[in-house]
Amino acid sequence: MKTLGAKMIGLLVAAFILCSAFRADKPVVTVFMIGDSTMANKKLDGGNPERGWGMVLPGFFSEDIRIDNHAANGRSSRSFISEGRWEKVISKVKKGDYVFIQFGHNDEKADPTRHTDPGTTFDDHLRRYVNETRAKGGIPVLFNSIVRRNFVQPKDTSISKDVRRTPGESEPPKEGTVLFDTHGAYLDSPRNVAKELRVAFIDMNKITHDLVEGLGPVESKKLFMFVEPDQVPAFPKGREDNTHLNVYGARVIAGLAVEAIGKAVPELAPYIRHYDYVVAQDGSGDFFTLDEALKAIPAKKKCTVLVRTGQYGPKPEIKNKLIKIMEDEGVTYGSPAI
Numbered sequence: 001m002k003t004l005g006a007k008m009i010g011l012l013v014a015a016f017i018l019c020s021a022f023r024a025d026k027p028v029v030t031v032f033m034i035g036d037s038t039m040a041n042k043k044l045d046g047g048n049p050e051r052g053w054g055m056v057l058p059g060f061f062s063e064d065i066r067i068d069n070h071a072a073n074g075r076s077s078r079s080f081i082s083e084g085r086w087e088k089v090i091s092k093v094k095k096g097d098y099v100f101i102q103f104g105h106n107d108e109k110a111d112p113t114r115h116t117d118p119g120t121t122f123d124d125h126l127r128r129y130v131n132e133t134r135a136k137g138g139i140p141v142l143f144n145s146i147v148r149r150n151f152v153q154p155k156d157t158s159i160s161k162d163v164r165r166t167p168g169e170s171e172p173p174k175e176g177t178v179l180f181d182t183h184g185a186y187l188d189s190p191r192n193v194a195k196e197l198r199v200a201f202i203d204m205n206k207i208t209h210d211l212v213e214g215l216g217p218v219e220s221k222k223l224f225m226f227v228e229p230d231q232v233p234a235f236p237k238g239r240e241d242n243t244h245l246n247v248y249g250a251r252v253i254a255g256l257a258v259e260a261i262g263k264a265v266p267e268l269a270p271y272i273r274h275y276d277y278v279v280a281q282d283g284s285g286d287f288f289t290l291d292e293a294l295k296a297i298p299a300k301k302k303c304t305v306l307v308r309t310g311q312y313g314p315k316p317e318i319k320n321k322l323i324k325i326m327e328d329e330g331v332t333y334g335s336p337a338i
Helices: 002-025 085-090 120-136 185-196 204-223 247-264 266-271 291-296
Strands: 029-035 064-069 098-102 139-143 200-202 225-228 241-246 276-281 303-307 310-312 323-327 331-333
Touching: 029 085, 085 120, 098 120, 120 139, 120 185, 139 185, 185 200, 185 276, 200 247, 204 225, 204 241, 204 247, 241 247, 247 266, 276 291, 291 303
Parallel strands: 029 064, 029 098, 098 139, 139 200, 276 303, 303 323, 310 331
Antiparallel strands: 225 241
16 A cells, blocks of 8 residues: 555655646747837836836736837837837747737827838838837737827817826816717827738727726726825826826726737637736736735625735735635745845
8 A cells, every 4th residue: 555655645745746847838829019108018117107008017917928018218210220129029029920000199299310200200210110020920919109188179289299287286277977088080090001911900099098988077087197196106286197107097998908809819818817806926916915906805705815926925824715826837935135
């Protein structure tokens, strides 16, 4: 019996090692992201609550998909190339990888180092991204710009120029209930190029327009960077910003985006995951620690919480049996590393 037991243990250990090796050797598909500040990763200094929707996207995909977000504040389809950013991205793309492409906000600016024209130069840059991605065996996906929160008519130019106001600094424009477009033909170029080159297209403007207009002028502020004075060290005077998303807004919009991605790119659908809350040390979730999440969740709410890879402090006791905790590989608890 001892011999049989030893053999069984040996077989189980061998199977575990084999499975572990198989997973370690399993190729991981990378999704590269290029775009502007509405997609970009943000610094966390001073409790900065701003997030690009691409920054929180990893929480919506399984660990078989790696998100490599190269989107950057203030960049257009032109400047992303001229600054050498695209060269760095395309050099990493391998067969089977994806490149998510979203520009427009800064292509609209008058600055000649960034400005492009829809129908000509903007389209040409998008074609370049698509063609060079395909040349490397990658799969391009085109997105148009998310909506600006503009409930003003005639169009308030400060909104279309992405001006950040300090609360109380000036009288805000009177808002109505209709959400007005500020992007014009820049929304059409990604759609037209996608059709021309037979590329998957995600209409992020429609997705976000429907969301923001449905919420209305008051509730929609909860998605964007509206910060009261003396609440966040990063913005001691506060901020009123109709373009850039906060943590909540980025998570909501990324969740809607992945649903559209799953339909437009069915090969990615099996890797999409949805959790009520995400805990992540890098700012890609709703909370930085599991303890923060547990304190914020209503007492009788049934929900699922994902803890992304990282080393966290001591694991708190889960008293609410309605809360289910899911953990990525590589999650450890205990005293933080010194």
